[in-house]
Amino acid sequence: MTKKTIRLLMPQWQGGNNPHYSFGAELLAWLAPKNNQPLIEVPVQAFDGDSLEKEDGMNGRTQLFEQLTAAHHLLEAHKPDRVVMLGGDCLVEQAPFAYLNERYGGNLGVIWIDAHSDLVRFVGYDNGHTLPLGNLLGEGDKQFSSLVKTPLKPANVFIAGLATPSQEEEKRIVEEIEKAGVYPEEPEDELINRLGIRTANADELAKSTDSIKNWIKENDIKHLAIHLDLDVLDPSSFRSLLFANPDEDYNFSAAGSLQRTQLIRIMKELSEATEVVGLGITEHMPWDAINLKKMLEEFPILND
Amino acid sequence: MTKKTIRLLMPQWQGGNNPHYSFGAELLAWLAPKNNQPLIEVPVQAFDGDSLEKEDGMNGRTQLFEQLTAAHHLLEAHKPDRVVMLGGDCLVEQAPFAYLNERYGGNLGVIWIDAHSDLVRFVGYDNGHTLPLGNLLGEGDKQFSSLVKTPLKPANVFIAGLATPSQEEEKRIVEEIEKAGVYPEEPEDELINRLGIRTANADELAKSTDSIKNWIKENDIKHLAIHLDLDVLDPSSFRSLLFANPDEDYNFSAAGSLQRTQLIRIMKELSEATEVVGLGITEHMPWDAINLKKMLEEFPILND
Numbered sequence: 001m002t003k004k005t006i007r008l009l010m011p012q013w014q015g016g017n018n019p020h021y022s023f024g025a026e027l028l029a030w031l032a033p034k035n036n037q038p039l040i041e042v043p044v045q046a047f048d049g050d051s052l053e054k055e056d057g058m059n060g061r062t063q064l065f066e067q068l069t070a071a072h073h074l075l076e077a078h079k080p081d082r083v084v085m086l087g088g089d090c091l092v093e094q095a096p097f098a099y100l101n102e103r104y105g106g107n108l109g110v111i112w113i114d115a116h117s118d119l120v121r122f123v124g125y126d127n128g129h130t131l132p133l134g135n136l137l138g139e140g141d142k143q144f145s146s147l148v149k150t151p152l153k154p155a156n157v158f159i160a161g162l163a164t165p166s167q168e169e170e171k172r173i174v175e176e177i178e179k180a181g182v183y184p185e186e187p188e189d190e191l192i193n194r195l196g197i198r199t200a201n202a203d204e205l206a207k208s209t210d211s212i213k214n215w216i217k218e219n220d221i222k223h224l225a226i227h228l229d230l231d232v233l234d235p236s237s238f239r240s241l242l243f244a245n246p247d248e249d250y251n252f253s254a255a256g257s258l259q260r261t262q263l264i265r266i267m268k269e270l271s272e273a274t275e276v277v278g279l280g281i282t283e284h285m286p287w288d289a290i291n292l293k294k295m296l297e298e299f300p301i302l303n304d
Numbered sequence: 305m306t307k308k309t310i311r312l313l314m315p316q317w318q319g320g321n322n323p324h325y326s327f328g329a330e331l332l333a334w335l336a337p338k339n340n341q342p343l344i345e346v347p348v349q350a351f352d353g354d355s356l357e358k359e360d361g362m363n364g365r366t367q368l369f370e371q372l373t374a375a376h377h378l379l380e381a382h383k384p385d386r387v388v389m390l391g392g393d394c395l396v397e398q399a400p401f402a403y404l405n406e407r408y409g410g411n412l413g414v415i416w417i418d419a420h421s422d423l424v425r426f427v428g429y430d431n432g433h434t435l436p437l438g439n440l441l442g443e444g445d446k447q448f449s450s451l452v453k454t455p456l457k458p459a460n461v462f463i464a465g466l467a468t469p470s471q472e473e474e475k476r477i478v479e480e481i482e483k484a485g486v487y488p489e490e491p492e493d494e495l496i497n498r499l500g501i502r503t504a505n506a507d508e509l510a511k512s513t514d515s516i517k518n519w520i521k522e523n524d525i526k527h528l529a530i531h532l533d534l535d536v537l538d539p540s541s542f543r544s545l546l547f548a549n550p551d552e553d554y555n556f557s558a559a560g561s562l563q564r565t566q567l568i569r570i571m572k573e574l575s576e577a578t579e580v581v582g583l584g585i586t587e588h589m590p591w592d593a594i595n596l597k598k599m600l601e602e603f604p605i606l607n608d
Binding site: 027028031032033035037084226230236237238239246263264267268271276278279284286287288289291292293295296297299300301302303304 | 341583
């Protein structure tokens with residue numbers, strides 16, 4: 001029987017507290033190859049000019065929770081076999097991945113292709129997009145993880161492409177984070193070790209993807225969901241990322257280093273190794289398009 | 305009476321011999337503010353995988369001339385008072401600017417905001433986008449300028465934002481161009497002097513736009529068309545330009561240095577100083593969107 005695949009467009013920005021994520025989602029949907037997969041938009045409250053309120057340690061908690069609930073309702077309405085999620089900040093992944101894990105009997109495999117683990121809350125940063133994977137594992141935020149009926153099995157999770165800053169870079173980032181009063185509730189590497197989650201950084205993946213293929217075999221993963229945070233890519237070859245804003249220097253986070261050709265190869269190999277039932281693409285921050293759009297909005301003849 | 309304004313979308317790529325210009329045009333049209341200006345597409349032969357033929361010193365001459373003729377027919381069909389042209393390579397400007405100069409009795413003012421003068425043929429490079437302004441002045445290419453019924457008055461032309469490479473950079477570019485066997489039919493600065501065209505580079509414009517305002521007053525310019533080649537912008541703050549390809553080093557051309565805020569200010573000041581009846585935006589080369597689209601086309605789940 002043909003599998004039913006839907007695309008969800010979820011222009012959520014509150015999880016990163018940056019309205020540009022909405023535009024990034026729209027452009028991503030425009031760029032996606034056209035086929036017969038229906039595109040269903042998840043209602044998201046647009047930025048209205050007001051700052052988000054920090055509610056119980058999360059900026060925009062109420063809006064985010066409402067949007068998460070809406071995504072679940074749409075998934076239940078359509079009951080797809082496969083889901084493509086076009087985000088938006090990383091927190092958009094929670095609903096489709098939780099849905100798919102239930103749909104596939106709690107045995108879903110998840111590969112989290114991301115420069116960051118998205119496992120823990122960073123106190124003082126307080127943005128929900130730091131913890132979708134935590135929520136999906138039954139860790140993370142209590143309210144949000146309560147919507148995950150069947151948490152992922154840690155053995156079924158693989159984090160690929162984690163940023164590996166140089167010692168010097170690492171030192172600078174730690175200093176910046178401390179200066180800003182930001183700290184993780186539990187250090188990410190400790191949490192990864194405690195749960196026993198497999199990882200490979202970009203350098204390892206550039207050499208070989210055997211670690212991923214072995215993980216799929218050893219855990220008998222028959223259905224796989226792929227999370228792709230575009231920030232896993234080397235920002236010198238793909239600049240539509242938060243940390244590659246041409247007008248600002250960000251210092252809080254290490255950059256990804258995966259090359260586009262490597263990413264394409266990984267995506268193809270995953271589809272050969274098992275059945276891919278989910279793909280989420282997140283954190284698209286197309287600075288040039290944002291800036292060009294803003295310029296065009298200022299040119300009088302285009303706005304008469 | 306309300307002025308009739310139309311938008312032309314002309315995804316022409318043959319003038320720069322680079323199919324990506326077509327996609328740049330489509331994305332530009334998608335980014336432009338929505339209003340009631342109709343968007344009319346000029347038929348352009350899509351890239352079919354074959355290299356363009358060099359015909360009488362111009363790559364793709366036949367296709368380019370057909371497309372130019374089509375643009376003229378559409379302008380004559382709609383007879384607008386004002387035209388917005390969304391390109392495509394720079395040669396898209398010829399039809400609307402020639403049309404507007406006739407429409408306004410041969411007295412159209414043209415400000416050419418561009419890192420390059422677009423006045424002469426570069427032998428050995430042979431791409432039509434190096435000479436739209438030449439054609440409009442009755443110089444340039446004989447066949448193409450023959451379609452300009454009323455050439456622009458040189459006194460009514462101002463070139464703004466010309467690239468001013470450092471001596472070292474200039475030397476490197478000259479060497480690269482000579483190595484490639486490329487040379488201008490007439491040196492650009494000589495042609496500018498011979499015709500008596502006013503210019504200001506980005507540094508001068510950053511200090512003051514008085515030279516432009518004085519030019520408008522002295523020549524009593526009542527109707528102005530603005531050409532904007534996005535390559536006038538500093539590629540470190542706007543990277544969707546031919547010369548900012550993240551995967552290649554181009555060496556044949558000096559980069560622009562105008563800042564986005566300066567460009568917006570110039571556009572507003574021009575609209576205050578006189579009536580703007582034309583705007584063309586060209587040479588949009590959105591590398592990240594091109595590369596992301598290519599990646600998405602390779603992800604199996606998006607292409608079932």
